[in-house]
Amino acid sequence: MPELPELELLKNELRAHVLGRQVKELAVPQGKEDACPVSQWKAAVEGGTVVGVERRGKMLLLHLDTGFSLVVHLMMVGQLLLSSLHDGEPHDACLVLDFGEDQLSLGQVHLKFVRLVCTRELEKLPELKKLGCDPLGEGFTALLLGELLARGKGKIKSFLLDQRHIAGIGNTYADEILFQAGISPTRVACSLTGEEVQTLYLTMVCTLRRGLDLGGSSEMAFVHLDGSRGSFQKQFQVKGRKGEPCSVCSTPIEKMSVGGRGTYFCPSCQV
């Protein structure tokens, strides 16, 4: 599942490879034309140069000097591939940015999760407006996390997944973070002690950075711009490990449903 670290890696790769390049053509493959106003999009994108790449939560933003920005959410299975780096099979693209000698293709995701908007109007976009703070951003501190948690009446796992509070954490990282913090996924968010908030803050930042360092998690579909996979999934302590002994106390890892999401945890370490 692409979550914050995976999207952050893609952002860096896009900055390295497509920033400053001009889009010669925007191609919408056959069969996908009905999903977006093709001629409007072509007019807004073609001839434009990529002048900025940003990540907001799990969304990627490509800013063009035409005054428009592409806003993309990869959902669960979306992939971005750059033809000059990736020599495997071409995938089922729904959108292709053609830079002439090189093509960036967006695949496996429905065009309804791609937005083309005026860069000036960007902050009005509801999907962006609702996003909470970024756990790897400058302003994110243990103090701020504590203030957010104090307002949370639901379970801590659901709190972490709610993009309105903190943007970028998904089901996989949430489980790993809570395991590292020794906090049960069913604890009520506002019940965490000051010490637990501090621990949660540190493990959150640490786990996300670790995902970054290991090239992201490719348990399912995530790949880099060149098609290569990350390796963080090999380091999971709880995700997908139901029945296996906990790495700390050897108690079998359990699975339950929290807020309708599969949740792995150690019943002994996490209280």
Add this chain to the structure above:
DNA sequence: AAGGATACCTGAATGC
């Protein structure tokens, strides 16, 4: 306003 339940979407795995 916030949280819970539900629906929809995709690919993978499973069953017949």
Add this chain to the structure above:
DNA sequence: TGCATTCAGGTATCCT
């Protein structure tokens, strides 16, 4: 082999 079903976890939306 191939089709239908189920599951998974993203988001959006409705309801309380």
